[in-house]
Amino acid sequence: MGRITLERVQKKFGDVEVIPPLDLTIEDGEFVVFVGPSGCGKSTLLRLIAGLEDVSGGEIRIDGTAATDLPPAKRGLAMVFQSYALYPHMSVRKNIAFPLKMAGMDEEERRRRVDRAAEVLNLTDYLDRRPGQLSGGQRQRVAIGRAIVREPAAFLFDEPLSNLDAALRVGMRLEISELHERLKTTMIYVTHDQVEAMTMADKIVVLRAGNIEQVGSPIDLYRRPRNLFVAGFIGSPKMNIVGGDLASRHDAAHIGVRPEHLDIVEDGGTFSGKVTVSEHLGSDTFFHVAVPGLDEPMTVRAGGEVGLRHGDTIHLAPQSHQIHRFDDNGLRIA
Amino acid sequence: MATQHSRAAARFMIAPSVILLLAWMLIPLGMTLWFSFLRYNLLMPGANPFVGFENYAYFLSDPTFITSLINTLLLVGGVLIITVVGGIGLAVLLDQPMWGTGIVRIMVISPFFVMPTVSALVWKNMFMNPVNGLFAYVAEVLGVPAFDFLTQAPLASIIGIVSWQWLPFATLILLTAMQSLDSEQLEAAEMDGASALSRFWYIKLPHLARAITVVVLIQTIFLLSIFAEILVTTNGGPGVASTNLTYLVYAESLLRFDVGTGSAGGVVAIILANIVAIFLMRMIGKNLDA
Amino acid sequence: MARAVSNRRMAINTGVAWVLAILIFFPILWTILTSFKTEATAIADPPVFLAFDWTLENYETVQERSNYFRHFMNSVVISVGSTLIGLLIAIPAAWAMAFVPGRQTKNVLMWMLSTKMLPPVGVLVPLYLIFRDYGLLDTRIGLVIVLTLINLPIIVWMLYTYFREIPVDILEAARMDGAGLSSEVLYILTPMAVPGIASTLLLNIILAWNEAFWTLNLTAANAAPLTAFIASYSSPEGLFYAKLSAASTMAIAPILVMGWFSQRQLVRGLTFGAVK
Numbered sequence: 001m002g003r004i005t006l007e008r009v010q011k012k013f014g015d016v017e018v019i020p021p022l023d024l025t026i027e028d029g030e031f032v033v034f035v036g037p038s039g040c041g042k043s044t045l046l047r048l049i050a051g052l053e054d055v056s057g058g059e060i061r062i063d064g065t066a067a068t069d070l071p072p073a074k075r076g077l078a079m080v081f082q083s084y085a086l087y088p089h090m091s092v093r094k095n096i097a098f099p100l101k102m103a104g105m106d107e108e109e110r111r112r113r114v115d116r117a118a119e120v121l122n123l124t125d126y127l128d129r130r131p132g133q134l135s136g137g138q139r140q141r142v143a144i145g146r147a148i149v150r151e152p153a154a155f156l157f158d159e160p161l162s163n164l165d166a167a168l169r170v171g172m173r174l175e176i177s178e179l180h181e182r183l184k185t186t187m188i189y190v191t192h193d194q195v196e197a198m199t200m201a202d203k204i205v206v207l208r209a210g211n212i213e214q215v216g217s218p219i220d221l222y223r224r225p226r227n228l229f230v231a232g233f234i235g236s237p238k239m240n241i242v243g244g245d246l247a248s249r250h251d252a253a254h255i256g257v258r259p260e261h262l263d264i265v266e267d268g269g270t271f272s273g274k275v276t277v278s279e280h281l282g283s284d285t286f287f288h289v290a291v292p293g294l295d296e297p298m299t300v301r302a303g304g305e306v307g308l309r310h311g312d313t314i315h316l317a318p319q320s321h322q323i324h325r326f327d328d329n330g331l332r333i334a
Numbered sequence: 335m336a337t338q339h340s341r342a343a344a345r346f347m348i349a350p351s352v353i354l355l356l357a358w359m360l361i362p363l364g365m366t367l368w369f370s371f372l373r374y375n376l377l378m379p380g381a382n383p384f385v386g387f388e389n390y391a392y393f394l395s396d397p398t399f400i401t402s403l404i405n406t407l408l409l410v411g412g413v414l415i416i417t418v419v420g421g422i423g424l425a426v427l428l429d430q431p432m433w434g435t436g437i438v439r440i441m442v443i444s445p446f447f448v449m450p451t452v453s454a455l456v457w458k459n460m461f462m463n464p465v466n467g468l469f470a471y472v473a474e475v476l477g478v479p480a481f482d483f484l485t486q487a488p489l490a491s492i493i494g495i496v497s498w499q500w501l502p503f504a505t506l507i508l509l510t511a512m513q514s515l516d517s518e519q520l521e522a523a524e525m526d527g528a529s530a531l532s533r534f535w536y537i538k539l540p541h542l543a544r545a546i547t548v549v550v551l552i553q554t555i556f557l558l559s560i561f562a563e564i565l566v567t568t569n570g571g572p573g574v575a576s577t578n579l580t581y582l583v584y585a586e587s588l589l590r591f592d593v594g595t596g597s598a599g600g601v602v603a604i605i606l607a608n609i610v611a612i613f614l615m616r617m618i619g620k621n622l623d624a
Numbered sequence: 625m626a627r628a629v630s631n632r633r634m635a636i637n638t639g640v641a642w643v644l645a646i647l648i649f650f651p652i653l654w655t656i657l658t659s660f661k662t663e664a665t666a667i668a669d670p671p672v673f674l675a676f677d678w679t680l681e682n683y684e685t686v687q688e689r690s691n692y693f694r695h696f697m698n699s700v701v702i703s704v705g706s707t708l709i710g711l712l713i714a715i716p717a718a719w720a721m722a723f724v725p726g727r728q729t730k731n732v733l734m735w736m737l738s739t740k741m742l743p744p745v746g747v748l749v750p751l752y753l754i755f756r757d758y759g760l761l762d763t764r765i766g767l768v769i770v771l772t773l774i775n776l777p778i779i780v781w782m783l784y785t786y787f788r789e790i791p792v793d794i795l796e797a798a799r800m801d802g803a804g805l806s807s808e809v810l811y812i813l814t815p816m817a818v819p820g821i822a823s824t825l826l827l828n829i830i831l832a833w834n835e836a837f838w839t840l841n842l843t844a845a846n847a848a849p850l851t852a853f854i855a856s857y858s859s860p861e862g863l864f865y866a867k868l869s870a871a872s873t874m875a876i877a878p879i880l881v882m883g884w885f886s887q888r889q890l891v892r893g894l895t896f897g898a899v900k
Contacts, residue, residue: 088794089815098811150802344723348720351713354773366747427640428641432637441648444649444880445648445649447880455858455872460869466865471671506887506890506891510891559743561745567858588841596749600748607742
């Protein structure tokens with residue numbers, strides 16, 4: 001079981017409030033991703049749950065029991081660190097077995113569990129090596145192995161993929177997702193990468209300056225961002241945001257249209273401009289279009305075969321039911 | 335970052351070091367300061383009346399003080415120039431590829447590990463002795479009269495001995511700093527057409543600037559307190575020709591047993607050292623933030 | 625990448641470096657050689673370099689006449705003793721400052737360093753009087769106390785710079801894995817800190833062994849370590865070159881070997897981490 005609730009949880013460093021009081025419930029078995037730009041408090045929030053930082057106020061409950069004052073070791077949670085934090089002086093086997101040893105488990109059982117975890121994570125051949133002799137991906141796996149052997153109530157991941165190269169990151173992303181499917185254990189995952197958030201999460205928590213901006217499933221956040229910040233943060237490439245006259249025509253202070261919701265039309269359209277850069281990815285093409293009167297170029301997604309070039313004039317029409325409207329405060333207008 | 339509990343434990347763990355050093359600093363310092371205002375001579379028991387700044391006036395107006403101050407500055411300055419210039423040269427040389435780097439390195443740094451009394455006596459007797467010393471033999475071979483180093487040029491001789499002891503320190507630190515220089519920087523400079531000399535002048539030397547400052551400051555702290563080398567070679571003489579401030583205070587305090595004047599001299603030495611210390615502390619403090 | 629260098633360059637570098645290195649090392653080499661000569665050979669004119677009858681008699685004489693072993697043991701007790709006590713006091717402090725830094729940590733560290741800047745002569749008089757009044761003059765315990773205190777800042781600093789390199793993540797991982805404070809110290813911290821502690825130990829023994837202000841001023845015949853004992857060769861015994869050399873060789877040999885092993889640590893320790 002791993003249901004975690006935060007009630008009015010708050011964190012101050014001295015006089016600086018990094019996390020204003022917030023409430024959050026994480027259901028058992030959920031894969032929750034905390035996402036936000038760097039410095040938004042997502043890692044701090046994770047460390048509060050882990051018990052590596054004291055809360056300045058509020059209550060943390062794990063499966064209904066008060067955990068606010070429990071030391072990290074007593075909370076029954078396992079954590080995978082950004083740096084992996086493997087013990088450099090221990091072999092892989094000893095690293096993975098360490099939490100079991102701390103739990104006072106007998107050696108026979110330890111060996112059995114480590115072997116099983118190593119098998120799951122393809123580490124069997126490396127059990128006698130030291131972390132220093134492993135590649136980044138293998139170290140990552142050892143860190144995960146160390147977390148899963150103790151069968152925790154929940155896993156905490158602190159930007160676990162940020163030290164891996166791009167190809168490896170995609171692979172590990174899949175492995176962690178599969179692991180969640182198999183274990184069905186609660187996972188809390190911190191990242192600044194909205195692609196990781198969108199692909200892995202059951203539930204995304206978007207944070208900015210310690211505040212929860214929106215909580216919801218990936219598709220919710222994509223379809224109905226609650227405010228301009230979430231609208232800009234979720235989705236890649238970013239949503240185009242336009243203010244001024246064009247927005248007031250839609251009774252809004254700002255309107256937003258995602259690149260994939262702009263159609264290229266022969267003439268007319270809402271926006272016209274010149275292509276500044278075209279990025280051909282094969283499957284898709286992204287055009288950056290300088291539209292007179294707008295501060296920033298607009299981004300448009302087109303099919304892979306569209307052959308416009310720098311300097312070509314282009315006309316764009318947003319799909320009418322895909323226009324997001326926001327008021328003066330940046331909040332979504334229903 | 336930490337939790338409440340660990341903070342309390344941390345304070346408890348730091349306390350012994352802080353208390354000990356605080357006691358070590360305050361008690362003797364306070365006593366030195368107090369004594370410096372008393373007429374206090376161990377050879378004349380009885381009342382030790384408060385005399386205000388009399389000891390300072392006496393100590394500072396003594397011509398020996400001026401001589402010792404000049405000697406101190408010459409000693410520190412001379413050793414610094416020799417060790418820094420020599421250290422840079424050796425560091426550049428040892429940074430080059432060669433056969434037997436390890437052994438060369440070991441030989442070069444060895445003098446630093448020789449205790450001051452040993453190095454002073456070995457130099458004094460086996461090298462600088464005007465009759466049996468090796469230098470006397472060299473002079474004989476060259477057909478020039480033997481030079482009595484410690485009598486005719488006592489301070490310069492001591493500067494030589496101390497420089498021999500500290501050259502390895504400067505070399506080692508400058509070499510370490512040199513090796514931390516990114517070789518791509520040098521390659522970039524080479525691509526930009528810089529000659530070996532320009533590379534040294536514009537890339538290596540600026541890179542060493544920080545290490546040179548550290549060497550100068552740290553050596554100064556130690557060199558201001560040179561004592562054993564003087565004690566076993568010249569006893570500050572002939573006359574006061576090789577007396578530095580440290581030796582003068584020692585002589586006042588433990589040879590003439592004039593506690594009052596000795597303490598006043600001690601306070602002067604502390605002030606002098608602190609001027610250097612402030613700069614050194616700033617440098618190290620900056621590094622702590624990095 | 626080190627670049628390939630022509631053999632000629634290598635040969636020139638090597639030649640110049642070896643000549644300079646041998647010149648710098650020569651006084652030590654000469655001392656060691658002389659310690660195996662008879663007094664007559666030691667002052668022979670012209671000097672004899674290697675072709676002499678090697679003898680151990682100087683070492684025997686030095687021991688017989690002046691109980692050399694006693695002073696050697698004084699040096700061992702004083703340097704090792706002050707270092708171990710210093711480590712005992714400094715390890716918890718350095719640990720706390722490295723892993724539980726507070727707002728004052730930096731100030732405390734800098735202040736500790738400032739005590740090291742105090743010229744010893746500034747506190748010579750009071751310390752001498754305190755030692756005299758409490759019967760500590762010429763005792764091993766007295767010197768252990770003084771050397772512990774003067775080297776404590778260096779020990780704390782060195783340990784601090786080593787501890788700070790241990791990633792906090794790893795300690796937190798141990799805490800998450802269920803390790804309490806004692807397990808954390810026993811299984812994680814100690815094994816990772818051992819190299820740093822060992823270097824600190826080594827460097828500090830070297831510094832304490834060679835300390836020659838307090839050892840000269842606070843000891844006489846009884847507790848004098850080798851620094852002070854050798855000073856007694858100042859005159860006229862210093863003219864017995866072979867014996868002076870034997871006494872000197874024994875005094876510097878152990879430290880020379882330790883020093884060779886701790887070159888890197890030396891830089892770090894003596895520059896308080898400012899140069900690595």
